[in-house]
Amino acid sequence: MTELKDQVSKGTDGFLGVPALRQSASGAIVALAAPSWIERRALRKLLTLMGNPPVRFVLWNGEHVSASASPECRRVLIHDRRTLWQLVINPDLHFGDAYSRGALDIEGDLTGFLEVINRARRDASRLSPLLSALLSRRNRARPNTLAGSRSNIHHHYNLGNEFFQLWLDEEMVYTCAYFPTTTLTLEQAQFAKLDYVCRKLRLQPGDTVIEAGCGWGALARYMAREYGVKVRAFNLSAEQVRYARERAAAEGLGRNVEYIEDDYRNISGQCDVFVSIGMLEHVGRDNYRNLGGIIDRCLAPAGRGLIHSIGRDQPCPMNAWIERRVFPGSYPPTLREMMDIFEPWGFSVLDVENLRLHYAKTLEHWLGRFEARQDEVRERFDEDFVRAWRLYLAGSMAGFTTGWLQLFQVVFTRPGSNKIPWTRDHLYAHRT
């Protein structure tokens, strides 16, 4: 009976040629009817819209639907009829939901599969933008009003510090690391990133810094400790702020680092340096100009700043499943859209760097560490949560490896300020 239940819950028996079974609402085991010609046709249409990736849908009764006969095809196991129709109707949203609840499985390497899908979709969107738009139905991000942002941020970042501690580095840096060489450990690469950002900002002892969206506070602590600056760091997540404060106190940095649980829109006071690492994704497209206005209000006459954000080559809504289930309200901007922060206020952009492959590498580390601790995650949450987070991490990694996602670091300064570096040599002449 346990075996039968396993079969039913996974719904994979159809592959063995046995009629598919399913547990009904009443608890009875029922056989699933074979897929109809309409269902097979709908799946083939979906493959066409996806740019005919080398993918084979394997249905609950063992039947196959694919765009190519290649034996290289990656197999997607669809365990029931409802999942098939959900995929056909809104693949971007329901692929993630179905995978999370185990109604759909991917054979082999998940990241590799998602890379194959991304590449096919890019080619399809070049050939037929209209069909492609049909596929990725516009997902309207949840609004980032003051209350909306608080709720959006709470959704993700208040899952519990202990959860993130399972697989992040020791400093709890939850943004793209910087790998001067690819063999660095995650810990080393996160420190390298923190220092790279400080070098780009040309921090001097005594500088005052405002950080918008400080996570668990690693950058603020690093800046104060290594560069002797005073940091006021803002964050909406109560859990993160509590952790950051405790840690700064324990490290004796309390005098130079202040963590403030508040929205970036409420930032006040003056600073020499404005920095924001991985917050812009949560700001929302309509608020970039306002964010620039806040920087304009804060920044000293020769002030400078850096914005680090996930981005895009072309405008595109966030993947519906990520936006709904993982990061409500999130939107990665294009460089042109990011200019809404700077241009209306006349800030001068000095340097833009795209570090997307570094984010892919960071995610590879996170995914590996997450998988190694999955039993503890499962115990804390459940299997669906483990699967959802695996998909989110693997999907993000595939996003960066295939160039669906970018990572922009933009360095800017007050217009006309000549307190700017003569060249970028100093970024690569490492401190001794």
Place this chain on the structure above:
Amino acid sequence: MTELKDQVSKGTDGFLGVPALRQSASGAIVALAAPSWIERRALRKLLTLMGNPPVRFVLWNGEHVSASASPECRRVLIHDRRTLWQLVINPDLHFGDAYSRGALDIEGDLTGFLEVINRARRDASRLSPLLSALLSRRNRARPNTLAGSRSNIHHHYNLGNEFFQLWLDEEMVYTCAYFPTTTLTLEQAQFAKLDYVCRKLRLQPGDTVIEAGCGWGALARYMAREYGVKVRAFNLSAEQVRYARERAAAEGLGRNVEYIEDDYRNISGQCDVFVSIGMLEHVGRDNYRNLGGIIDRCLAPAGRGLIHSIGRDQPCPMNAWIERRVFPGSYPPTLREMMDIFEPWGFSVLDVENLRLHYAKTLEHWLGRFEARQDEVRERFDEDFVRAWRLYLAGSMAGFTTGWLQLFQVVFTRPGSNKIPWTRDHLYAHRT
């Protein structure tokens, strides 16, 4: 009589307290009436619109008008009534014309004066964008149709190679140089720039390169000679193309460098690398998307490119005098506007660098060399031409030192190409 004629033509005797004199159309020497209260008031209004710079207008009869009583005021000598009214009506256009024909003089360092003006205007535009807009009346750039571009380019670049040879470096590079250290000679800094661009493009022997807007061909020759690539370089200026061809032939580079006298819109064929240094300023705002389409048509799947252009922090028409008298059809874009080249075609921006202080340094060299050869220029053209070019070079230098102008180098690649550098270290580890 010669002395009197000098006095009259310069019209500066008024400063000595003697009634101002002027030569009438009939050739008679007539005294200029003293400025009226309306004229003094109009000049004071002009100073207000300019943000009250520390400037003193000194009129033909020796009267002064200034916004401040500071003895630090820079003196602008206005030699006649017509010039006063032209300045009041359209200062951006007529300042340059009046300076060129000698109807207006600036005491002391010209670049320093223009810097003072730029800084005051920036402050004024922050305080009162509307008043500021009134001052810099919209100048509509001449259209860059196929015929228009040919005429626009001819206007500037066909002044004669011998003229530019008087004050450019030996390779005849007429774009921003790169000074790894500020003590480099202009020759060294232009070579440093050529090599920096090649490193940013990661040229490999055998690569095919298309260059749009090649000037006198220095970059194409350098690429072929130093990196073993094959270059097809496009340019609308017949004089420049002739020079470039002769020089490539003399250097034995004819097999690997082809100079084509044609518009960038007629570029055809494939390439691994697309590069354009200092052409975008002449392309015109409405044509950026088309330029991107041409790159999209040419570039290989893992192709990469670089666009180098004068730019702005905020959209603003080109100074009317520069656009009408020096560079017809020119417009320096903001970074956001430049994204029209890349975003519609999904190109991925990897790196943006702002090198405006390097252009200021380049112009300092050009201006010094131009002044040293001014007698030869005067002989070739006339005094008005010398004064116009002095103003153009000094004004451009002041534009870059005060941040009215930027210099952007944008490196891009095909979307999703992972043949991209892991870090930017290679740009600063110089070739041996």
